[in-house]
Amino acid sequence: MINRLRVASVTLALLCLGVPGVFAQSTPAPAALPLTAMPSAISVPPAAQASPNFNAEAATDAYLAEIPATARERSDAYFEGGYWLILWDFLYGAVIAIVLLTFRWSARMRDWSERVTRFKPIHTFVYWVQYLLITTILGFPLAVYEGFTREWKYGLATQTFGPWMNDQFKGMLIGVVMGGIITVVLFGVVRRLGRSWWIWAALVSIAFFALTALITPVYIIPIFNKSTKLQDPKITEPILQMARANGISVKDVYQIDASKQSTRMSANVSGLGSTMRITLNDNLLRRGSPEEIQSVMGHEMGHYVLHHVYHGIIFFGIMFVIGFAFLAWSLDWSLARWGEKWQIQGIGDTAVLPLVFLLVSTFLFITTPIFNTIIRTQEHEADMYGLNASRQPDGFAQAAIHLGEYRKMSPGPVEEWLFFDHPSGRGRIHDAMQWKAENQKQ
Numbered sequence: 255m256i257n258r259l260r261v262a263s264v265t266l267a268l269l270c271l272g273v274p275g276v277f278a279q280s281t282p283a284p285a286a287l288p289l290t291a292m293p294s295a296i297s298v299p300p301a302a303q304a305s306p307n308f309n310a311e312a313a314t315d316a317y318l319a320e321i322p323a324t325a326r327e328r329s330d331a332y333f334e335g336g337y338w339l340i341l342w343d344f345l346y347g348a349v350i351a352i353v354l355l356t357f358r359w360s361a362r363m364r365d366w367s368e369r370v371t372r373f374k375p376i377h378t379f380v381y382w383v384q385y386l387l388i389t390t391i392l393g394f395p396l397a398v399y400e401g402f403t404r405e406w407k408y409g410l411a412t413q414t415f416g417p418w419m420n421d422q423f424k425g426m427l428i429g430v431v432m433g434g435i436i437t438v439v440l441f442g443v444v445r446r447l448g449r450s451w452w453i454w455a456a457l458v459s460i461a462f463f464a465l466t467a468l469i470t471p472v473y474i475i476p477i478f479n480k481s482t483k484l485q486d487p488k489i490t491e492p493i494l495q496m497a498r499a500n501g502i503s504v505k506d507v508y509q510i511d512a513s514k515q516s517t518r519m520s521a522n523v524s525g526l527g528s529t530m531r532i533t534l535n536d537n538l539l540r541r542g543s544p545e546e547i548q549s550v551m552g553h554e555m556g557h558y559v560l561h562h563v564y565h566g567i568i569f570f571g572i573m574f575v576i577g578f579a580f581l582a583w584s585l586d587w588s589l590a591r592w593g594e595k596w597q598i599q600g601i602g603d604t605a606v607l608p609l610v611f612l613l614v615s616t617f618l619f620i621t622t623p624i625f626n627t628i629i630r631t632q633e634h635e636a637d638m639y640g641l642n643a644s645r646q647p648d649g650f651a652q653a654a655i656h657l658g659e660y661r662k663m664s665p666g667p668v669e670e671w672l673f674f675d676h677p678s679g680r681g682r683i684h685d686a687m688q689w690k691a692e693n694q695k696q
């Protein structure tokens with residue numbers, strides 16, 4: 255489950271380019287924001303106002319000084335806790351995989367699937383459903399802590415346990431279908447194509463990944479949240495004007511009821527080709543100033559114009575090829591040592607699946623900074639594009655502060671490289687103030 259979550263989270267990272275919170279959810283938002291939240295209205299501090307002696311460093315510091323100490327401590331603790339969760343998710347998932355292998359539960363699930371049917375694709379699917387169920391049950395305590403308890407503790411959740419469980423259940427059904435399809439296809443590739451299986455498996459995975467990006471906005475997101483066309487011309491007109499000025503032929507902007515699950519503000523570009531769309535969430539609409547909304551939309555348009563979804567598929571595709579090469583080598587190595595003990599007959603045997611997830615999650619754990627850097631680089635490009643498109647440096651600084659409710663504002667450089675899939679809040683404000691110093695009359 256946890257391993258699966260990690261794979262899913264990397265997938266989602268691309269699909270949602272910049273959006274923790276797409277799958278996040280909506281009871282009416284709490285009447286009062288928690289004391290630890292960032293201020294809703296962020297004014298332009300005197301040091302950041304246009305003047306002949308405007309200084310980007312002083313302006314950045316002045317913005318950061320608007321953040322109450324309690325809010326900063328809370329969001330630092332939340333984000334730093336996330337570093338440890340990367341480790342605990344990995345270890346917890348590894349223990350589950352090792353239990354399934356060493357106690358031969360996986361071999362038994364395979365034997366049982368064989369009794370149901372010897373027709374390989376159905377056999378693989380039956381095994382997959384058992385595997386998903388058992389790993390979801392074993393992974394449940396950590397999933398509750400991570401997705402529910404901890405979100406409430408930090409004032410980021412709006413969803414009670416019942417609706418949260420309902421979302422988890424929907425997620426599992428999607429896992430049965432989507433995970434089932436890719437597992438059946440990949441085992442088919444392994445069984446037919448011999449030693450070069452990993453190259454073909456990588457290509458199939460890239461195609462599946464692109465297909466997922468294509469269908470997610472249309473078929474997956476509506477399972478969790480409702481998207482509606484934004485109607486208010488006061489909000490849509492400046493956005494559509496900006497879109498036209500940047501050669502984007504969208505006619506509509508969408509909003510999504512993310513407040514059903516979370517207080518996080520976000521926006522995203524998702525889909526491919528004709529399913530590509532720009533969506534703002536209702537938290538951003540409710541709490542963001544008009545300048546802030548425009549700066550965020552400029553950023554999202556940057557992703558669109560700079561073809562980040564397509565570049566992401568290429569970058570991730572390269573990582574898939576490397577990952578499958580590692581998998582092919584490490585599977586042979588592990589099976590030569592423990593295959594007999596675990597009663598696994600080879601890489602075409604479905605009982606190998608926990609080992610596959612153990613090795614894939616090891617690869618993803620080690621390469622976390624690489625995936626983060628690929629995404630963060632695109633995010634920085636979108637930031638700069640967005641500043642040029644919206645010409646709202648102060649709106650962008652306000653957005654950076656609001657996003658700081660769930661992201662540490664001022665990390666060290668190594669910390670940012672390792673753990674950040676977006677530029678830090680401080681870095682973003684500094685970019686905005688530098689831009690303001692050099693591109694707007696003081």
Ligand SMILES: [Zn+2]
Pocket residue numbers: 271272553554557633636
């Ligand atoms: Zn982004």
